[in-house]
Amino acid sequence: KNEVEQSPQNLTAQEGEFITINCSYSVGISALHWLQQHPGGGIVSLFMLSSGKKKHGRLIATINIQEKHSSLHITASHPRDSAVYICAVDNTDKLIFGTGTRLQVFP
């Protein structure tokens, strides 16, 4: 069993839909990161959180430390949101990554 599990692995949506990506982890963490990776490999950090909820534009990330679970929500999805979304946890001094959720948003 992977230390960081994401679901779903693949997700398709129509433009405008509300999207949720889930992440569960089994190790102790100091923080959790949500990352976005576009085709070609570039990775961008979206959020780093250790408790509660953060919001940036149409993106919202929540974390429940007791349940070892985090969610990334995208409101009013757009085709430009199409990418791989990766959950990663800070475990001591390194990141442990999930395998990613591939999101495709169609017009």
Added chain:
Amino acid sequence: GAGVSQTPSNKVTEKGKYVELRCDPISGHTALYWYRQSLGQGPEFLIYFQGTGAADDSGLPNDRFFAVRPEGSVSTLKIQRTERGDSAVYLCASSSTGLGTQYFGPGTRLLVL
């Protein structure tokens, strides 16, 4: 430069050859990380530098892999006697301290034939 840069962007080599991959972190960032990402997988941790020293090299798969950061800025990942299984995207990231947001480079795509 404004971000993390990596060179080369692509590297094709033959099995058994030696390769070096370079990472230029954001200026002033003391923490530098190397990750490896195979097709369809999330990145995997290789090594973490704090300054010039390797604080954690537990992710290096074997002794063919070695990394240095002699002056605490640029880092080089070195792979000896490359194998086809080493083919992957090698990602570098830097962070201002080691506890904060990591900024990723574009990666080096290594193909071992």
